[in-house]
Amino acid sequence: MFRRIASANAEMVMIEVDGVPVTARRGESVAAALLASGLSIARETPVGGVPRTPYCMMGVCFDCLVTIDGIGSRQGCLVSVEDGMRVSIQKGRRALA
């Protein structure tokens, strides 16, 4: 949904999104990395099963919820990417582990 503009301060890290390797800029949020990934990143809501993508990017809307390193429903816009992070897109209601 977004593209990166040329920038010199670009130290990149690798994360994994549903098993697909994705490059991200160090220090950016997981949600930003997803928006720039070119992948289809819409989660499916637990209530109506409809697709959603991040809306506010400042911790307010909770439409950026993702599973990060096995922990579900984290606000992707508030978590910084880290090398090797594994992210998965949530589809529907999460199972109680």
Place this chain on the structure above:
Amino acid sequence: MSAAPEIEHVDILVIGAGPAGLAAAASTASAGLTTLLVDENASPGGQIYRRITRSPFVDAAILGDDYWEGRPLVADFEASGAAFCGETQVWSLDATRRVGMSHKGRSRFVQAERVIIATGAQERPFPIPGWTLPGVMSVGAAQTVLKASALVPDGRLVIAGQGPLIWLYAAQHLRAGGTIEAILDTTPRANYLAALPLLPQFIGSRYALKGARLMREVARKTRIVRHVDALRAEGEDRVSAIRYRVGKKESRIETDILLLHQGVIPHVNLAMAAGVAHRWDERQACFAPVLDPFGQSAIDGIAIAGDGAGIGGAEAAAERGRLAAWAAIKALRPQVEDKVPPVEEILKALAGAEKGRAFLDRLFLPRKQFRVPVEDDTIVCRCEEVTAGAIRQAIKIGAAGPNQLKAYLRCGMGPCQGRLCGLTVTELIAAERAISQDETGYYRLRMPVKPITLGELAAIEPDARAVSAVVRE
């Protein structure tokens, strides 16, 4: 500034590292009070100066001077000796000023002599049909990823709404090499007339010249449609077009990304849950906390500074931060009061920064139909997917206020805890029942104001108070 220390007790806890929080923390720490500043983001700056200390930008001109003006604020803070803890979510605050906070999946409590809430603003909900579709975002969201990650929307872009942020973002986006299909300006014709008497005040303010310059910069390169009075985002799995109306004329533009914005409102969740009284502010059409002139609430030792106390902009926020700090210093260290800038100076600077605000408030007061959805299929509560039609129906059969609505529809009970529907629900009920917003009230908010897992709660080391509450000798 030192790295996240395990402080259990501090003189001053400042929540939110935007201009208000940075200025407050710098002042109290400089006066010798132990000060901890926490923020949800990794680095200080808040939304307005987002990632200013670690900007990805090489070309400073793209974001513009107003953004870089945040630098001295951060520098003063860093030199002050205050501690900063980023990626920290405050999830509870009570009248004893015991504050629960979570950092990287671990929670702890901090006891503070004084708390300064500087959680700032959020964008006003903009409930139009289709605003939940993928590809629809707020203008603030797009600006955040521009500042923090140097990202621009890919494909066709339409911006709809009103307010200074739209023009600022549009200008930044164009400078970054982006294009815009159209800006659909929803400022009502009548607002220009209503704001006219306030214009002389505004002309002399720093916003006037800058605003005019920005609008000209954008208008040169972008199609602008004025006086838009209805919007509908269309699409199946994602937004594909925006339909809009000007007077009787309907039109449609295809787009890949739609950005919405109609101003900002105080982010009330933490303060309300802590028990700070709020009142409807007619001029800004939102709830704002009841505070004394120094930002102090009726709860002893809890103050609110910055846009969370009522929208005033970045410069006013910093002054209000200093004001709250001044009151805290006076209360805790009266002996150093003469070493901090006199309060008259802060008040004067605040008055200067607030100059022209009344004009902006009046000019950009959103049209009623964009605050209270007309069309029944508009989703109001995004989390529980509750429509305006369902809410109207529930009101008809007896839901008298926002809290009853929860029982009828689960409205406001999703993870965002009413942040994106609370205001709409209050205004909708007030309109349907022909009562005031104050009489209608707001959702009753409770801790935790941010979701944390039970496991995280259980893992907190119990203090003596917690142990004595459950252990019997």
